[in-house]
Amino acid sequence: MLTKDLMEQVIAKNPGEKEFHQAVSEVLESLEPVLKKRPEYLEAKVLERIDEPERQVMFRVPWTDDKGVIHVNRGYRIEFNSAIGPYKGGLRLHPSVNLGILKFLGFEQIFKNSLTGLPMGGGKGGADFDPKGKSNAEVMRFCQSFMSELYRHIGPNTDVPAGDIGVGGREIGYFFGQYKKLTNRFESVLTGKGINWGGSLIRPQATGFGCTYFCEEMLKTKKLDFKGKTVAISGSGNVAQYAVQKVTQLGGKVVTLSDSDGTIYDPKGIDAKKWEFIMDLKNVKRGRIVDYSEKFKCDFWKGQRPWKVKCDIALPCATQNELDKNDAKMLIDNGVIAVAEGANMPSTPEAVELFIKNGVLFGPGKAANAGGVATSGLEMCQNHIGLSWSAEEVDHQLHQIMVNIHKNAADAAKKYGSPGNYVVGANIAGFVKVADAMLDQGVV
Numbered sequence: 001m002l003t004k005d006l007m008e009q010v011i012a013k014n015p016g017e018k019e020f021h022q023a024v025s026e027v028l029e030s031l032e033p034v035l036k037k038r039p040e041y042l043e044a045k046v047l048e049r050i051d052e053p054e055r056q057v058m059f060r061v062p063w064t065d066d067k068g069v070i071h072v073n074r075g076y077r078i079e080f081n082s083a084i085g086p087y088k089g090g091l092r093l094h095p096s097v098n099l100g101i102l103k104f105l106g107f108e109q110i111f112k113n114s115l116t117g118l119p120m121g122g123g124k125g126g127a128d129f130d131p132k133g134k135s136n137a138e139v140m141r142f143c144q145s146f147m148s149e150l151y152r153h154i155g156p157n158t159d160v161p162a163g164d165i166g167v168g169g170r171e172i173g174y175f176f177g178q179y180k181k182l183t184n185r186f187e188s189v190l191t192g193k194g195i196n197w198g199g200s201l202i203r204p205q206a207t208g209f210g211c212t213y214f215c216e217e218m219l220k221t222k223k224l225d226f227k228g229k230t231v232a233i234s235g236s237g238n239v240a241q242y243a244v245q246k247v248t249q250l251g252g253k254v255v256t257l258s259d260s261d262g263t264i265y266d267p268k269g270i271d272a273k274k275w276e277f278i279m280d281l282k283n284v285k286r287g288r289i290v291d292y293s294e295k296f297k298c299d300f301w302k303g304q305r306p307w308k309v310k311c312d313i314a315l316p317c318a319t320q321n322e323l324d325k326n327d328a329k330m331l332i333d334n335g336v337i338a339v340a341e342g343a344n345m346p347s348t349p350e351a352v353e354l355f356i357k358n359g360v361l362f363g364p365g366k367a368a369n370a371g372g373v374a375t376s377g378l379e380m381c382q383n384h385i386g387l388s389w390s391a392e393e394v395d396h397q398l399h400q401i402m403v404n405i406h407k408n409a410a411d412a413a414k415k416y417g418s419p420g421n422y423v424v425g426a427n428i429a430g431f432v433k434v435a436d437a438m439l440d441q442g443v444v
Ligand code: NDP
Pocket: 094, 096, 163, 164, 165, 166, 167, 207, 235, 236, 237, 238, 239, 240, 258, 259, 260, 261, 317, 318, 319, 320, 342, 343, 344, 369, 370, 372, 373
């Protein structure tokens, strides 16, 4: 293998960062056929450069809770690659956040953003802060403290963060308010903004809708669609919520959702009325998914994931490595046809291998969940031209982008000898554009 030594170097240089190793290893493996055809990438050390973030910032985030007690979290921003545009990627607030997780996310973001066809480089950031159980005032003070350092590293033409786990409209609002206060500039420095102050219609829906559109394209290759299909979804946050809505609109029946406490199983399906309940529960009351099972009298599987359920389609939409080899085996034994990743790297490498070996249509996160960042790109575009597009217009563009991503990934997979393998196709299609830009721009 051309990249074996390089992978060893990545592990030695980034000790203990297992999610980062996992993400790099998957991409490097897929690139072997390209490297054989394009040796100039090896000569110009493009792989060594692309694996190393251009800049990483780590900083102290002190804040005071409602009782006056002082807490200290650690903030990060990984500015990974700016070959095709300003750094772009979400901010994650979750106690599990560490450097390795954000580097894996930033690395994936490079290729995902390239796949969208829009001019965006790759970045990611966040903090090991847990917004769960905190008051609005505490979340606001944390966000203000975080931005008091981050503001000097970002800008509309430098780095444009967005939301991710634990960061929705409320947090983006607090970040933006503090950025504006510190810089005295109202500019397009964050996406996922409120609709009255520069946000785009359909941005909240974009990742869940986009993942469903991507899955629909995969199904079409087998002359199938969502109608009458049973669908298992994990998570119950932003991505999961809008995946449920779009799948239901397309005629599928969603029977599971989850959070870190466990999974609800509703064999009758989550209809529009039940969906409204979830939106209120998760976005207004900030409650737990177990409340759904109490309200609608269905099963709650405490501490378990959804994957033992019999379903035609699975959309993992919670977090990384939430679907392992045993889960994949259960899904395959139960006849799953398609798996599209709403979350980033939710399937372990062993699970992915099993899906591909067994002919399951498998859409990797960097392709299937690219609709979120694509619509962030559309939000930046609207901000730059000072206009606001209708929901129909944005949804139409999002749909078209997902169709194109599917086509480009499928074409690249075929061209490089792995037809139907969207992992190989997405990695190659995403990589080539960034690598060529790096060659054009010299050794920087
Ligand atoms: P949210 O914070 O809105 O929701 C996350 C959901 O996943 C919650 O239900 C949460 O449960 C669950 N979850 C988080 N961490 C864990 C864990 N360690 N174990 C079990 N469940 C967990 O985040 P999003 O919906 O925005 O993000 C979900 C995934 O989608 C992430 O992988 C993210 O990187 C990816 N993504 C998001 C995009 C976006 O536009 N938002 C764009 C592209 C990808 P609980 O409340 O109990 O923590």
